[in-house]
Amino acid sequence: MNKxxxxxxxxxxxLSCAVPALAGQAxxxxxxxxxxxxxxxxxxxxxxxxxxxxxxxxxxxxxVGVIRLGEPQPMNFSPLYKxxxxxxxxGFSPDRTTLAVVSIGSNAVTIIDTATNAVKHTTxxxxxxxxxFFTPDGKEIWVTVRGEDYIAxxxxxTYEEKTRIKAPNGPGMQIFSPDGKYGYVCSxxxxxxxxxxxxxHKIVGRVKQGSPFCPDIAATPDxxxxxxxxxxxxxxxxxxxxxxxxxxxxxxxxxxxNHVNFAHNANGSFAYVTVGGLNEVKVFRTDDFxxxxxxxxxxxxxxxxxxxxxxxxxxxLENADALAAIDTMSNKVIxxxxxxQAxxxxxxxxxxxxEGDGTQNLQPLGVAGQAAHxxxxxxxxxxxxxxxxxxxxxxxxxxxxxASVTGLAPKKPYVLALASQPxxxxxxxxxxxxxxxxAGSAIVNAAGPIRQIVQNEAKAQRRYLVITExxxxxxxxxxxxxxxx
Numbered sequence: 001m002n003k004x005x006x007x008x009x010x011x012x013x014x015l016s017c018a019v020p021a022l023a024g025q026a027x028x029x030x031x032x033x034x035x036x037x038x039x040x041x042x043x044x045x046x047x048x049x050x051x052x053x054x055x056x057x058x059x060x061x062x063x064v065g066v067i068r069l070g071e072p073q074p075m076n077f078s079p080l081y082k083x084x085x086x087x088x089x090x091g092f093s094p095d096r097t098t099l100a101v102v103s104i105g106s107n108a109v110t111i112i113d114t115a116t117n118a119v120k121h122t123t124x125x126x127x128x129x130x131x132x133f134f135t136p137d138g139k140e141i142w143v144t145v146r147g148e149d150y151i152a153x154x155x156x157x158t159y160e161e162k163t164r165i166k167a168p169n170g171p172g173m174q175i176f177s178p179d180g181k182y183g184y185v186c187s188x189x190x191x192x193x194x195x196x197x198x199x200x201h202k203i204v205g206r207v208k209q210g211s212p213f214c215p216d217i218a219a220t221p222d223x224x225x226x227x228x229x230x231x232x233x234x235x236x237x238x239x240x241x242x243x244x245x246x247x248x249x250x251x252x253x254x255x256x257x258n259h260v261n262f263a264h265n266a267n268g269s270f271a272y273v274t275v276g277g278l279n280e281v282k283v284f285r286t287d288d289f290x291x292x293x294x295x296x297x298x299x300x301x302x303x304x305x306x307x308x309x310x311x312x313x314x315x316x317l318e319n320a321d322a323l324a325a326i327d328t329m330s331n332k333v334i335x336x337x338x339x340x341q342a343x344x345x346x347x348x349x350x351x352x353x354x355e356g357d358g359t360q361n362l363q364p365l366g367v368a369g370q371a372a373h374x375x376x377x378x379x380x381x382x383x384x385x386x387x388x389x390x391x392x393x394x395x396x397x398x399x400x401x402x403a404s405v406t407g408l409a410p411k412k413p414y415v416l417a418l419a420s421q422p423x424x425x426x427x428x429x430x431x432x433x434x435x436x437x438x439a440g441s442a443i444v445n446a447a448g449p450i451r452q453i454v455q456n457e458a459k460a461q462r463r464y465l466v467i468t469e470x471x472x473x474x475x476x477x478x479x480x481x482x483x484x485x
Contacts, residue, residue, distance in 0.1 A: 065362025
């Protein structure tokens with residue numbers, strides 16, 4: 001071989017190694033090559049009660065450590081507190097070097113370097129942002145400001161807000177077509193998804209949602225479909241990713257349907273949907289929408305993301321403080337990894353750590369791994385699949401209570417309360433009033449020294465968690481009560 005040709009080949013090989021390859025899995029195009037799973041990859045989960053980002057090595061399915069963005073209650077109630085609150089949403093750059101993490105309670109977008117786990121910048125946007133993601137060309141970060149009616153567009157070099165795109169009230173989540181032409185934005189308050197031209201920042205299409213509450217949206221790597229979840233009615237809608245953006249189908253999935261994402265393997269292309277009220281992930285083909293698998297994963301599955309080769313899907317278990325790793329060929333859970341409190345968004349970043357062990361700026365899990373788990377049933381008897389699971393996330397002397405409630409009448413008022421008797425009789429002390437959604441389910445929160453009360457060995461002081469009909473002013477009949485092991 002001629003010396004100049006050899007030199008050229010070597011230079012080309014070195015260049016190809018220096019430039020990160022794309023992956024044929026979401027959010028990249030189907031035509032891009034898969035990236036084999038390795039210890040250079042990282043799985044990130046945004047955890048809203050410990051205010052951490054957990055960092056997991058998928059090669060060993062072990063937690064490497066956490067990036068601490070804030071403190072738990074009650075420290076974060078201080079007027080002098082400077083950390084983040086309700087760490088929730090997350091996206092990553094096309095070159096896989098940068099995370100954009102949204103904290104709902106502090107209106108923040110935190111920019112993190114994947115190689116060093118270091119915070120590079122924090123941008124503050126409008127009220128209650130929900131999710132952030134980079135455009136496929138890597139030039140912008142779109143942030144859905146769900147507490148208002150716009151998308152904050154950040155410059156991906158300076159990380160400062162450069163413009164806003166008006167959207168229906170309560171934009172919940174955005175994702176982009178693999179070719180970077182369109183941004184798809186669903187709403188959490190209005191029954192309408194909009195399609196936006198990325199180049200012009202203008203709405204070019206509208207899709208009617210089956211309900212007003214969409215928390216998550218995803219585009220298939222082949223550029224043909226967009227799937228979004230409807231949490232309040234337990235459905236997923238699929239529409240054409242190209243004009244006229246018409247609805248293709250609606251799929252019944254189950255109460256508290258949370259997120260959707262895709263994986264492609266030797267068996268085809270599949271949509272994975274987390275169904276919180278059933279503690280399952282449901283799997284559907286993307287060609288004929290056939291339901292091919294139901295995977296029990298653990299309490300309240302939320303965010304999920306495929307590995308760079310589509311061999312796995314990682315799922316955040318909101319009420320179990322864990323990640324579930326699913327093998328996509330067998331559709332079985334192969335590992336459950338302890339992480340921080342109440343994981344929300346999950347992302348898998350291939351090649352996030354190009355060299356070294358990737359442990360810089362990480363901390364141990366600590367108190368973020370402490371929680372107690374309870375359940376409620378109609379008769380107070382232990383059940384394999386209780387309608388309501390409750391997690392008490394330890395915050396020092398108090399806990400944040402989160403209940404994943406199902407099995408109620410739709411659109412009715414209820415109260416989560418403490419009862420003085422295990423059968424629900426006696427004095428009732430309300431904790432949180434709520435309204436069930438059209439699927440007869442709800443996510444209910446409260447805070448206090450609840451674990452000490454409901455697990456107190458002194459019977460005279462112990463209380464029992466119940467759900468009653470009615471309101472705080474007029475609680476009615478007990479419909480679910482705490483199971484006693």
